Amino acid sequence: MKRTPDRTDLHGPRVRPGAAADACAVAAAALLVLAAALIGTHLQDRYGVLRVGRPPLVGDWMPHVGPGTPAALVVAVAVVAYGPSVAARLPWRPLLLAVWGGALAWTWSLALVDGWQRGVAGRLTTRHEYLQVIDRFQDIPAALRDFHAHILIGAPDNWPAHVAGHPPGATLTFVLLDRIGLGGGAWAGAFVLTAGTTAAVAVLVTVRRLASEDLARRAAPFLVLAPAAIWTGTSADGWFAAVAAWALALLSLAVTGRRPVWTGLGAGLLFGLTVYLSYGLTLMAVPAVAVLLLGTRRLRALPYVVAGFLVAPVVFTALGFDWWEAYRLLVTRYYQGAGGVRPYGYWVWANLACTVLMVGPATVAGLRRGGAELWRSGRAAALREPAPRLALLVGAALVALLVADLSGMSKAETERIWLPFALWLLPACAYLPGPRAWLAGQAALALLLNHLVLTGW
Numbered sequence: 172m173k174r175t176p177d178r179t180d181l182h183g184p185r186v187r188p189g190a191a192a193d194a195c196a197v198a199a200a201a202l203l204v205l206a207a208a209l210i211g212t213h214l215q216d217r218y219g220v221l222r223v224g225r226p227p228l229v230g231d232w233m234p235h236v237g238p239g240t241p242a243a244l245v246v247a248v249a250v251v252a253y254g255p256s257v258a259a260r261l262p263w264r265p266l267l268l269a270v271w272g273g274a275l276a277w278t279w280s281l282a283l284v285d286g287w288q289r290g291v292a293g294r295l296t297t298r299h300e301y302l303q304v305i306d307r308f309q310d311i312p313a314a315l316r317d318f319h320a321h322i323l324i325g326a327p328d329n330w331p332a333h334v335a336g337h338p339p340g341a342t343l344t345f346v347l348l349d350r351i352g353l354g355g356g357a358w359a360g361a362f363v364l365t366a367g368t369t370a371a372v373a374v375l376v377t378v379r380r381l382a383s384e385d386l387a388r389r390a391a392p393f394l395v396l397a398p399a400a401i402w403t404g405t406s407a408d409g410w411f412a413a414v415a416a417w418a419l420a421l422l423s424l425a426v427t428g429r430r431p432v433w434t435g436l437g438a439g440l441l442f443g444l445t446v447y448l449s450y451g452l453t454l455m456a457v458p459a460v461a462v463l464l465l466g467t468r469r470l471r472a473l474p475y476v477v478a479g480f481l482v483a484p485v486v487f488t489a490l491g492f493d494w495w496e497a498y499r500l501l502v503t504r505y506y507q508g509a510g511g512v513r514p515y516g517y518w519v520w521a522n523l524a525c526t527v528l529m530v531g532p533a534t535v536a537g538l539r540r541g542g543a544e545l546w547r548s549g550r551a552a553a554l555r556e557p558a559p560r561l562a563l564l565v566g567a568a569l570v571a572l573l574v575a576d577l578s579g580m581s582k583a584e585t586e587r588i589w590l591p592f593a594l595w596l597l598p599a600c601a602y603l604p605g606p607r608a609w610l611a612g613q614a615a616l617a618l619l620l621n622h623l624v625l626t627g628w
Contacts (some may be wrong), residue, residue: 188604189543193536200527200535207524214517222509223583227521228528228620229627236622237290239283243621246276247396247614254392255606263384266391267372273395274368281621282364282404291364294405294628296356299332301345301407305354308346315339316491322500324507333407335504339492340447340483341407360405367409370594371395373416377423378598381465381564383557386601393600396610398617399529402587406628411448412591415455418442419462419595425476426466435472439479447483450498451580452591454571461567465560502580510582518582525585526572529593531616533609537599541565544602561598568595587628 204227211226224231250273261269282290296302307328308314321328322335329335334342345359353362371394379387403409418441425435442459445452463469487494505511527535541562548559572592575581581588603609620626 189540192539192543193603196535196539197532200532203520204524204527207521211517211521214514220512220514221517221583222513224627225624227518227524227583228586228624229584230624231627232623233625234623235284235625237284237286239280239285239290240622242276243280243284243618246273246280247618250277250392250396251607251610251614254395254610255389258388258391263379266388267375270375270391270395271369271372273392274371274397274400275365277395277397278364278368278400278404281401281617282360284621285625289625290405291360292355292357293360294356295345295359295363295407301331301334301342302356302359303331304334304342305346305349308342311343311346312490315487318492319497319500322497323504332508336501337449338447338494338497339487340444341411341449344407344410344448363407363410364404366413367403367590368400368413370403370409370413370416371397373413373420374594374598376420377416377462378561378564378601380420380423380427381462382561386557386561386598389601389603389606390598392606392610393533393597393613396613396617397529397594397597398531398613398620399586399590399593399597401617401621401626402529402590402628405626406587406590408449408587408590408628411445411452412594414441414448415445415452415591416594418445418455419458422459422462422472422476423466425472426463426469428468431468431472432475435475436479438472439476440482441479442476443480443483447487447494449588449591450501451575451588454575455591457571457574458564458567458595461564465554465563505580510580513582515579515582519576519579522576522581522583522585522589526589526593526596528616528620529586529589530596531613533600533603533613534596536609537602538565538569538596540602541599558602561601565596565599568592572596584628586626 207227211221215221215223215226223229257269258266284290318339320326321330323329348354348358348362374394375387375391378390418438421434421438421441425431425438428434445455544558545562545566548556554560572589575589600609
């Protein structure tokens, strides 16, 4: 009788032991973070040009505990101890619910380490945030027509930083919440936290469809216990990441399924919404191209995706908002403010240190293994075997992140801004043997960061 391998032992057909290389990759990443912290602290203390409290992160050194501390410890221990085995054995749909539940518990716990008001209810009510302008959107079409006139710093009644820095779809999210009776910081914080955690499910759906179920199952505990949850639960970028993730998930269903109409239209609608939530998320086109390349029915799905995508631009343009003009004005404002002060020569590499803190040491090692997998497999095999297919998907997200970095429009604050890209690096952890030790490292990093630094988001 042929033995069926235990799913916990599966990590793709060509992944080989490489503990020494993994250790070198993690050590190099740790040195990058250390250099960013030491050099950044010197630059900030001497010249004040970084505009962050605890380089390379936005935050302040403040060791603390809170009501979320016991829960965060319990969640961490449970996922480390049982996550890999549960992910291997649970039926697929219950696994998706378990991943969402675990991500919710982890993210809520981390947010509540800072307390209810400081960690959840007050996060989106500060002077830079969207809730400051809800009353200015009583007439939504008029506000959209007039949106461009308030972007520049010198403009009358200029928008707060986050409102000016995003297309109006971001602000309209909270305007519409207010309209349906969910106004105020508590509802806004609960919404972005709860919606943001669904992104983990979207990633699993995509990995299963484009690579394999075994790789998706191996990645599942790492998507639950991601250090990035520190910022998913405290910034609107968690919501943006979820929309982008579900756009890719629906696209993966459209390009591999027999009936691409509704999934293709849904993917297009969400991609269109994504670029009206954040200008930088136009770079989600890079992983979208990877999904198309990995799909078997992409030509059938593409017309529906394009049709769905056009809806948001048509609606916003008809209501008077010019995306390109707003982006041009935003670039001007960016260099009027902190973007014109923060040195590119520091942030172009310190941003990557922020990314290491978001995705954790396990992802660093997983990315090393994924890169080696692509190198060994060759271009043709990358479109046939599960492990290289996953590496292609993860690699596309990494390329998008690097383009954002080189653009110079992401100098600092990338621990929240890059959530939509960083999320797609986490499935690289599926390549790792001995997942419990790596999960423990992920949890330890998140807990230390959240308890030692009072993050700005």
